[in-house]
Amino acid sequence: MRYGVGMTTMPLIILPDPLLRTVSKPVERIDDDLKKFADDMLETMYEAPGIGLAAIQVGVPRRMLVLDVANRDEGEKQPMVVINPTVLHTSDERSVYEEGCLSIPEFYAEVERPANVRVRYTDLAGKEQEIEADGLLATCLQHEIDHLDGALFIDYLSRLKRDRVIKKFTKAAKHKL
Ligand code: NI
Numbered sequence: 001m002r003y004g005v006g007m008t009t010m011p012l013i014i015l016p017d018p019l020l021r022t023v024s025k026p027v028e029r030i031d032d033d034l035k036k037f038a039d040d041m042l043e044t045m046y047e048a049p050g051i052g053l054a055a056i057q058v059g060v061p062r063r064m065l066v067l068d069v070a071n072r073d074e075g076e077k078q079p080m081v082v083i084n085p086t087v088l089h090t091s092d093e094r095s096v097y098e099e100g101c102l103s104i105p106e107f108y109a110e111v112e113r114p115a116n117v118r119v120r121y122t123d124l125a126g127k128e129q130e131i132e133a134d135g136l137l138a139t140c141l142q143h144e145i146d147h148l149d150g151a152l153f154i155d156y157l158s159r160l161k162r163d164r165v166i167k168k169f170t171k172a173a174k175h176k177l
Pocket of ligand 1: 100101102103143145147
């Protein structure tokens with residue numbers, strides 16, 4: 001694993017980096033290195049700023065994500081570290097949110113997903129947790145869990161729209177070389 005040793009923020013992997021299409025492997029051990037990595041992920045997410053970040057977005061193909069959907073204007077951070085999540089249930093009811101992604105900067109689009117999800121995961125203390133989520137948290141969880149399977153929110157758009165975004169970012173990446 002490429003942990004960001006000694007750093008607080010880590011560079012983000014940007015579209016069209018093929019790493020984003022990696023299927024991440026389960027986290028096997030929760031130790032001090034993983035805790036430090038979780039802190040660095042949260043720092044990277046807050047700094048960006050974003051409300052969710054999957055490990056693969058900083059180049060680490062492990063099934064782990066961090067998120068915080070709390071309204072910053074109202075103070076208190078509410079960081080969540082989600083390890084090896086499993087979606088147990090999704091509702092038939094759907095909802096639409098305008099999504100963005102730290103790996104696809106400054107591009108936003110409406111995506112329809114199940115409005116409610118039940119997710120089982122392991123927390124940073126190694127304890128199994130189950131969460132029933134709705135609203136923005138439900139969307140954010142699904143978006144981040146998608147990353148663990150190499151899926152991106154642009155996959156839900158029409159082929160035309162998706163190709164346009166990929167083309168734009170491919171062009172931009174070439175300019176940087
Ligand atoms: Ni994302």
